[in-house]
Amino acid sequence: MITRQALTLSTVLSGVAMIPAFFPGLLSSPARAADTSGRTTEASSRAPHAAAAPKTARKAPAKKEVRISGHDEAITVFGHGSTRQMTSITHSMMLQSAPGTSPLKVLSQLPGVVYQSADPFGTYEYSSQIFMRGFSQSQLGFTLDDIPLGDQQFNNYNGLSVTRSIISDDVGGVDVSQGAGAIDVASTSNLGGAIQIHSLDPAHKRGGTVSQTFGSNSAMRTYVRLDSGDLNKTGTRFYVAYARTNMNLWKGGGYDYSDQVNAKIAQPLARGSSIKAFFDWSSTQQFDYQDMTMNYLHTVGPNLANYYPDYTAAYQAAQGIYRPALQKTNDPYDAAYYAGTANRVDYLGGLTLDENFTDRLNLKTTLYGHADTGYSTWTTPYMPSPNGAPLSQRIQTPEIARGGFQTALTYKIARHTINAGVWYEYGNFNESRYFTEAPVLGQGTLGNPTTGFPTSKVFAQPWQEAFSTNTFVFHLQDTYRITKTLTINAGFKSMIVNAGNSVPTQSLAINGTQIAQGRLEASNAFLPQVSANWRFLPHHELFFDVSHNMRSFPEDGYGTNVSATPWTSSQSAFQSTKNTLRPETDWVYEGGYRYTTPFLSALASLYRINFSNRLQLINSQSGINPITAVENVGGVTTNGAEASVTIRPVDGLSIYNSFSYAHSTYDQDVTTASGVQATRGNLVPNYPQFMYKGNITYRIGGFEVHVDGTYLSSRQLTYTNDLHVPGYFLANFEARYNFGNISVLKGLTASLNIYNLANKTYVSTTNELGNNFVNTGYNYFLMGAPRQFFGTVSAHF
Known part of the structure; x- marks a missing residue:
């Protein structure tokens, strides 16, 4: 019997009933605050199940605004108006993907962005991998309603994955800065851009x-959201939402299961101010897909999987007795x-709290907390059990407890x-x-490892x-609107991150060495950024951005x-x-051109990145039990170009295309215990040089259909570029029909999503166990999912 944590609807409803008691009669209209990146945006008040409203300023210059219907948006x-390259995903755009799809997976349609996962929803965290302009997810910045989400690595130490922090149906929009995140983004890892989720x-x-979804691999997903509506004249309102996802792996045994609850309350205050509270609870159990190598792929094939639930096969393999298919590999043991x-x-x-003291002075303060x-588990044949079994179960128990605040004053003068502002955590x-x-x-099996920690064994x-970590960041910036058409943003941030560890328990007999302990500090008092936007003709604008960034030292066991x-x-x-x-530090330079009309939106940009003090894991053994050290191995230089265009030739039709090129190479050779590794001039692994993204969407009446496609060129698996995975083209399809109102149901909608339309066999994640210098035969990656079908019925009431 599989034991899974669940939450009943009655529990959700009882929680809803308690919320007004904690927030009695509070007050009035949506606040608007200045976006100090050089544009102005309305504070998050997006209505559910509708496209984001066009963004306006509290006192916008007298000019004709470009408005694009949510129904006609491409991906x-x-x-428009930003001093740096910004692209956005709205709620209506996310509806083009199957419900439950990670917002980061939707971002893969943006220029310069690569998202990989071994599952069709993009929620399998071990395989989740996002790159922007060559920077990996641990070098980007992520926030949710200004709450820092850390660096998104699998064994997260300072944050929470996007899919566990918010139900995808409750995402109002995602703003992406591909080049460099704004100075006030709460992140200590964004050498590259930033992803801000609302x-x-x-x-x-x-x-x-x-909403109810059914699909391939016995997929079932249920989503329920209850909105209170305005409870009083002041506009107090809240919602509670619940999602349950249950889906078997597309190969082998096991499943991906989750329960998640979101709740949010909004209280308008005087002068367009507001106070809002957001809560998220999630419980996730996921089985792993097996890591692949080129040898495994060519001998067994892409469907190679772990033995679960066949305990006998795993037991015999630990004894050297293998299934016939695995005997063809170069390492059936692993x-x-x-x-x-x-x-x-x-x-x-x-x-x-978003408080407008006057029409010139605003204070925005966010308090937050997170517990994980x-x-x-990993069933390993490398550690036998004391009872004579040739394998055991290795268990790791990460726990996070963090809290902090960020507060900022915005003052308009002339x-x-x-x-x-400051941020402390x-x-x-x-x-x-x-x-x-x-x-x-013969005396039992390991059963389902997700049913609970086996303390007695x-x-x-x-x-x-x-x-323990203390983070302090201060920022100061000025957005100067020189003329109605020219805006400059300049500022800096100061960052101090002091981190260290203690090792209360360690076994020399098992580890073979003393484990590292001590404290390190990453600090820089002046990390500047300058950007500008010039609207030199109606609909035409130029922008540029120069920034200096630093990443704190990551932590892990x-x-x-x-x-x-x-x-x-x-x-x-x-x-x-x-x-x-x-x-690690870098300088990021970017410049570009935008053209924005209701008929056509176009973007072209050039960028250069000089990445210094690159820290690299140096392995002296195999990937199973490596002996590692971290060294400064020099720098990386990246030159790239991106171009995107969206055409809306007739009402209801939008056609989007983007192209990107990145040449990212190492500046020096690397010296290891094995000698000099010839890395100078070689391409950085895992990121393609060429990418194409396309999306066609057509809507007529209540019917909408869209097809999107992505081409990635080959990606290097090693630092010396002697092994790569081939490029591929992947297409997805969606059709949706809105039947209108039927009885008490409003907007009854049925949709069909097809992932990997052509059933392409391709390599998805390529660095889940790190990259080797050369082709050792143990260069790991994960396969992408084959064609998958998902059908959804949803309605409002």
Whole structure:
């Protein structure tokens, strides 16, 4: 029997009933605040299940605004008026993907963005991987309603994955800065751009939404949202939403299962001010897809999977008795395991006061907190159990407890908009590794590893680590509107991140070395950014942006992940490098042109990135039990170009195309214990040089259909470029029909989504276990899902 955490509808409703008691009679209209990137945006008050409203300023210059109907939008909206390259995804655009699809997966249609996942929804976290202009997700910035979400790595230490932080149906929009995030984005990792997610506000009218999805691999997803509507004359309102997803893996045994609850309350205040609170609870259990190599792909094929639930096959493989198909591989011992799983429970909450003291002075303050518990499992043949079984279960238990605030004052005087603020966060990250006993064959099985932590069977604890981090960031910027057509934004931020760990428990017999412990500080008092926008003719504008960025040192336990964290190494390696390690930094230069009319939106940009102090994990053993150290291996230079165009030739039809090119190469060779590795001039792994994205959407009456396609060129798997995965073209299809109002149901809609329309066999994630310098035969990647079908029926009431 599979035990899964669930939440009943009665529990949700009882929670709804309690909310007004905690927020009695509060007050009035949506606030508007200056976006200090050089444009002005309306504070998040997007109505559910509708496209985002055109963005206006509180006192906009007298000019003709360009308005694009939400029904005619393509997958992207370009950042009209912004001083940097900005693109956006609206709620209506997300409806083109199957319900439950990760917002990051939808972003893969943007120029310069690559998103990979082994599952069709993009929610399998171990495989989730996003790149922008060559920067990986751990080098980007992510926020949700101004709440920092950390660097999005799988074993997150300072944040929460996007899919666990908000139900995709409750996303009102996503703003993406491909080049460099705004100075006031709450992130200590964004060497590259930033992704800012906005939740939908509660509706003013009482009602709700129900949605049911069925599909391939026994997929079932239920979504329910209840809106209170305005509860009083002041406009107090809230919603509660619940989503449950249950889907089997597309190959092998196991499943991806989650329960999630979102709640939000909004209270308008005087002078267009507001106070809003957001809450998220999620519980996730995921089985792993098996890591692939070129040898596995060519001998067994793309459907290679772990043994679960066949315990006998896994037990015999640990004894050297393999299935016939695996005997063809170069390493049948590692070609499959019993199972790997991830189990997480999270609580995330934020409270935002957006106070307009006058029409010139605004204060915006966000308080937030986040708690995460869970464990991951891997059934390993490398550690036998004390009872004589040739395998055991390795368990890791990451835990996060963090909280903080950010506050900023915005003051308008003459043609200046001055913005200054601080962000502080204190975080604890604890992690332990255990080995638990596996039963002897014939005396039981390991069963389902997601049913609970097997405390009674622990026989070894190699290590336990406790991290603490203090983050302080100050920013100051001025947006100067020199003329009605020329705007300059200039400012800087100062950052201090002090982090360190202690190791209360460690086993020399198992680890073979003393685990690294100590403190490091990443700081820089002056990280400047200058950007500008010039509307030199109606509909025509030029923009440029120059920024200097720094990334703090990432954290993780001993030998656990692929992030270049100094704490993954031994104590001796840590001591030998701690005084010479410097945080990663870069200079980002970009410039571009926009053309915006109701008929056509176009964007073209050029960029250059000079990346310094690149930290690299240096491995001296295989990927199973590596001995690692982190070294500064020099810099990377990236030159790139992007172009996008959306045409709306007739009402209801939009055609979008984008092209991007990036040449990202290493500046130096790297010296390791094995000698000099010839990396100078080689392409950075995992990111394609060429990309094409296309989307055609047509709407007539209640019917809408769209097809999107993406081409990625080949991606390198090694630093010396002696092995790569081939390029591919992937297409997706969606058709939706709105039947209108039927009885109490409003907007009854049926939709069909087809993922991987041509059933293409392709490689998705390519760096889940890190990249090797050369082709060793153990260069790992994950396969993308084959063609998948999903049907959805939804309605409002």
